[in-house]
Amino acid sequence: MKAITVEASQQQWHRELAKRSKQAVEYIPLSQALGRVLAQDLIAQSDMPPFRKSPYDGFVIPYVANQQRFKVIGLIGAGEVFEGPVAPGEAVRIMTGAPIPADCDTMIMQERCEFDGTYITVRGDIVRGDNIVPQGEECSIGETIIKAGTYLDAGVIAVAVGLGYATVPVYDPLKIVVLTSGREILPVGEPLTAGKIYNSNLYMLTNLLKEHSFYEVTTHHVSDDPAVLTEEIALVSKLSKAADVIISTGGVSVGLFDSMPAIYEALGARELYNRVLMRPGAASYGGLIERGAGQYTLCFGLSGNPTAAYNGFHLLVLPILRHCQGYGRSELMSISLPLGAPIHKKNPFDRYVQGVITYTADGAVFMPNRVFTSSALLGLAQANSLTKLEQGVNNYEVGDKVPVMLLKYYN
Template identity: 50%
Template sequence: MEIVTITEARRRLDGALPSYKANIEYITPGQALGRITARDITAAQAYPPYRKSPFDGYAIHSYGQKDYEVIATIGAGVVYDGPVAAGQAVRLMTGCAVPDDCDTVIPQEYVNRHGARMEVTESVAQGSNIIPIGEECKPGAVIIPAGTKLTAGALSVAVGLGNYRLPVYVKPQVLFLTSGRELVMAGEKRHAGQIYNSNAYLFQSLLEQYGAEVTFYHVSDGPDQLAAEMAAVRRLAQDKDLIVSTGGVSVGLYDTMPQIYEALGAIQLYNRITMRPGSASYGGVIDDNGHRILILGLSGNPSASFNAFHLLAVPILRRLNGEKDWEFPRITCRLVDGIHKENPVDRFVQGRLTYEQGQPVFTPNTTLTSSALLGLAHTNALAYIKKGTPTLTAGATVEALLLE
């Protein structure tokens, strides 16, 4: 059994994929939310693309008199392309294109309107109140750098600047496996000794949240089905970038996942980690004719696998996705409640990070065992407690990894 620290496990996994470069595809903005840009996205046009009015008002040819003839009224999206002579004005709405002959916009609040004529009541400098072409950016300017996660705001910018096909990294292909005869899926009948397969929903959702295209399969761990399940996993693993499994990696009689991985030709990187919860773990790599598939075998216990997933799988997924930043933010917090646990190894405590009077505080979950489940509903951070740290009382300072 090769036991390593979490730092060493990450180093070995990272080294197993040293020169990975994700493939690139072009997709529409409607498909792109949450994807990672593979190339710089530039402005296809100036913004704004025409001279426009910042508010409702009157566009005039020049300023120097008080009384004007209103020759047209236009709304947004309409262009007045006729001549506008001195002493004439065009009524326009916010965002309208200013007619070519006009050099000033008078706010409507500065005008008294009398039928087809209007009188200017306030002084306005000539050339005022016109937003010029390209005020925000010129054509060709980089508006979204490569390696950026496309948020709703970023998509708005990309579309607003004339982009329709966006260059993004192809989603990593992940095979996700759960293991155990004790597991039944939601909606199925549960017999004595069985539990619902909450991991199937937890980790498929997390994998998709972090940008993966997921294929799911359940391994029963029954000895009479092992050969058939090995064949199924081998078939499903083809062309995948990553395999993630929960359960079957400890030292029980029916913990068969390492055996399955060995049958797939995996090279073991480690098979236990010195941390709690989450020590039961397997790391490996398959070299499939030059295509490397990383393997992360996680504990079947929800809290343990949740921790290992965020500490090991998320950095890999972010790398496969082409993201620049792989790490979670680390925030120094004050403990709301004490953590009365011995720490012979590094410990990662689940809980919730919030703010009180502008200061970060961390509230640990009530149950801190490997198999705890309920706390996952509100966990957004992991408090890191270094090996050898004494038990901590309320008010103590801890460092927390913010997961959201």
Template identity: 50%
Template sequence: MEIVTITEARRRLDGALPSYKAKIEYVTPDQALGRITARDITAAHAYPPYRKSPFDGYAIHSHEGTTYEVVATIGAGIVYEGPVAAGQAVRLMTGCAVPGDCDTVIPQECVDHRGTRIEVTETIKPGSNIIPVGEECKPGAIIIPAGTKLTAGALSVAVGLGNDRLPVYAKPEVLFLTSGRELVMPGEVRHDGQIYNSNAYLFQSLLEQYGAAVTFYHVSDGPDDLADEIAAVRRLAQGKDLIVSTGGVSVGLYDTMPQIYEALGAVQLYNRITMRPGSASYGGVIDDNGHRILILGLSGNPSASFNAFHLLAVPILRRLNGERACEFPRITCRLGDAIHKQNPVDRFVQGLLTYEQGQPVFTPNTTLTSSALLGLAHTNALAYIKKGTPPLPKGTPIEIILLKAVP
């Protein structure tokens, strides 16, 4: 058994993909949310692409007078192409294109109406209140750099600047396996000694959240099924970038996942990690005719596998996705409740990070065992406790790995 630290496990996994380059594809904006840009996205045209009015008002050809004849009224999307002579005005709605003959827009609050005529009641400097062409950017300007995660705001910018196909990294192909005869799917009859396969929903959702295209398969740990399941996993693993499994990697009689991986030709990188929870773990790599498939075998216990997934799988997924930043942010905050555990190895405690009077506070989950489940519903952070640290009283400063936004 080769036992390594979490740092060494990550180093070995990173080293197994030294020259990986994600594939590039072009997708429509409605397929691009959360994807990573593979190339710079540029402006197809200036923005704004025409001179426009910042508010409802009247476009004029400025001169010394204060009274104007309104010759037309237009709304957004309509262009007035007729002449606008001195002493004439065109009424505009917000965002309208300013007629070519006009150089000033008078806000509607600054005029009195007299039939078809208006009188300007305030002094407006000639040339005022027109947003020029290209105020925000010129054609060809880089608006979203390569390596950017496409948020709703970024998609809005890309579309608003004329892009209808976006260059993104292809989603990594992941085979996700759960293991164990004790697991049943929702809707199936659960007998004594069995539990529902919550891991199937936890990790398929997390894999998709971090940008993977997921294929799911359940492996029983029955010895009579091993040959058929090796064949099934071998078929499903073809062309995949990563295999993630939960369960079957400890030292029990029916922990068969390492046997399956060995049958697929995997080279073992490690088979245990000095961390709690999450020590039961397997790392490996398959060389499939020059295409490398990483393997992450995680514990079947929900809390243990949750920790290992975030510490090991997420950085790999981000790298496969083409993301530049692969690490979770870390902050130091105050401990909201005591942690009474001894720490013979590095420990990662699940909990909730909140803010009290503007200061971050980490509250550990009530149950801190490997098999704990309920706390996962609200966990947004892991507290990192170094090996040898004594039990920690409430109020102790502690380092936190922030997994998602603070509520």
């Protein structure tokens, strides 16, 4: 068996994919860009802001030492420009965000002024240059503002609009095939009979993909019946012709009816590993179908057990999907937190435990799921993070610091 650690699996994938062609690029309106990955840098097309502006409602003046009273000669609303000259001793009323007239160098907040309709009298000292937002405070024309590989979320899109972009270049989405397997699997909605279970992994994997903005997904269930293996191979081969990625769950171990390695071999996949030195999820597969001209189909076989499949998706699959999709950073975010409950478990391999980041009077802690065996299902409803327990370290106490990978940012 080709056994490999989680870290080594990621390194091997990156070596194998060094010659892979990048995803094609298309230009789309920003209204459709949420969840896509930027394919080219976005450059400032003007200074930001493009003019001096007022940060508050109030009055702008040419500074005059020791003068507190000014005649108001005009009004500037947001989006308007005051064209006339402003002489010493004069003021222009201004609204938040409006451009500062060329003759003015100081802005006085409305709350400091008494205005009789013609003149203002300013309370307190006036400081020259106060409350002027300078042109180019945030950036100058030509600066790189958003780098290629950035995930387009609401904040990034707002910045792109502010920079004047109506369309943006993004990478084409990965095309993914999800395969579930097993004769014990039933579609949800059918009566649950002896020895059967519902296909929760199908919903888990397809929705995990959607959570990470992978929407081009086709699904199929493989029966694991040896009598129809040839037909299954033909159908999966047809489904995978245009696929960038195949993700399967179940059928990757050494059982009599585990058919996925045989299917991957029949598809022409070159095996990279067939066992990962981790618990749960040691029964995992990685393979690569070379299509020529820098094109590949990546094959990931995950355990059929829910906790193992969930962990395997985040540890083995998701970082590589993000890399292939063009993300500038593909690894999961990790922080160090104290344990909120002890863990006493033999760890012949690195063990990855699901849990919840929660908060106490002393700050955030990682609270491990009560049951974290390979086949556990119910803990998926609350897990928002994952910790790694090192190989050979069998006892962790409350307060011990552990690395915690963030899986989601809610709950």
